[in-house]
Amino acid sequence: AQKVTQAQTEISVVEKEDVTLDCVYETRDTTYYLFWYKQPPSGELVFLIRRNSFDEQNEISGRYSWNFQKSTSSFNFTITASQVVDSAVYFCALVIRAQKLVFGQGTRLTINP
């Protein structure tokens, strides 16, 4: 079975702090995709990044960076110099065999001014 665990239910930091959101996944498949989505208070899920299981290269996009480690089945997400607009619920998700997304329970991130 496939499973995604986001152990951090809620995180609260002060603006400009760096924050890392953890994601651990389980699958027996060797081919899979991992995703991060953001769900702001408006409710719409916003795609952030996709990574396939053959590409362990870390990625940086502006203040966002992702660390994919197959050895520990983790796909962690770091926001550098956080801003109030980063406040949202963040979901990590897994896809195998090009079918449904399996989501974690989400991490509610609050950035305080």
Add this chain to the structure above:
Amino acid sequence: DTGVSQDPRHKITKRGQNVTFRCDPISEHNRLYWYRQTLGQGPEFLTYFQNEAQLEKSRLLSDRFSAERPKGSFSTLEIQRTEQGDSAMYLCASSLERGGFSYNEQFFGPGTRLTVL
């Protein structure tokens, strides 16, 4: 607007009534997914279509739920004899799949929030 749209955005109904939701995917997308999200949880898969064919249904989708995508474009999700436990956000997503293993991201609509009284 070329994103995924859903209608209605909010629905309040009494227990036992039937409700129907509509999803219009991004026009060139051949896959359409339905998910359900309850408070404090991540979205859970319900069903998906490749063009007009419904390829998978979750065990969450009881006999009271039915989904269609008659012409491979928009989709409807109907819940019959609603129960209070059906109260949730119903999310639709679409993607463009070209076959093989290349898998593209799903784009989500704003959701339909259902409240069953």
